[in-house]
Amino acid sequence: MRTSPSVRQQRPVNMAGVGFRRWAQALSKGKGSGISALLSGFRAASGSSKDTVLGPVPKTPEEMAAAAKKYNLRVEDYEPYPDKGEGFGDYPKLADRSQHERDPWYKWDHPDLRRNWGEPMHWNFDMYIRNRVDTSPSPVAWGTMCKQLFGFIGFMLFMFYIGEEFKSYQPVAPKQYPYNNLYLEKGGDPEKQPEEVKNYEI
């Protein structure tokens, strides 16, 4: 029994029973026989329909217009990725701007993502969220920043390498011990006379 959307009844319905009943009815009315009759006949209403599925790269203007409509874009704004076999299909190529750059004061439908419902998402949307990559303009040019940072690091590495090659510290010699190089302390025989060790030169 169909219930109109505005009047919902509180009577519980056993969905499994309804499904089974409908399946038996379809089976009895169906024309096929055997396994094909059991399996075919009707498909579920859930699952993706054709307008939520990625399509092939559009070539003709009609395909472009259909794809633009699918993605809620103007036909002039819609630009697919060039067909290099990279697997993009007909997904639109949007500007590579991160969500950091969007207006923070506008009332977005999803304020943390700075996005409205139904708006086409960038292919790398999960990279451009506000916790991750930021494409906002930098105070100094990008090239200048790269040169300064890598120049400094490279210079410091080079200087440390030179320092390793040409070491400069006070000259040292091995430590000299008294009492004939500690003959008795090192376990020498007390009866035997050790050889004289001279660690100095006058």
Place this chain on the structure above:
Amino acid sequence: MADYREAPLATRPKTLDPNEYFNVSKEYRRAEEERAAIRVNLKKQYQMQLNNPHRKELIEDPALTRWVHARANPYLYFKPTFKTSLLGLLFGVVPLFGLYFIFKTDRDRKEAQIKAGTLERKFSLSS
């Protein structure tokens, strides 16, 4: 607006872009109106679903579904061209075999040195 300067780390907002107000051609106006119409339509759909008192389920976003489907099926429209095969080799095959050979030769050399007794047992934390 004439003396507005951008914040150092932010893009200039669209509402403060002088090209929105001066030298506006008819085509630009038409384009902006069409974009606004699409936006308003989507806003209306969302608000109708959001404020529907009889709604019990989550509001499904078809743009999100499309994005998820696109990202989850990269090989639907994949074609093995020169560039894609090269990238596949570079990222998938070369590190596998390359790292195997690098580690194997290094370990074998170290094992031979240990067996011959020539390995220098240093006290440094690395190697």
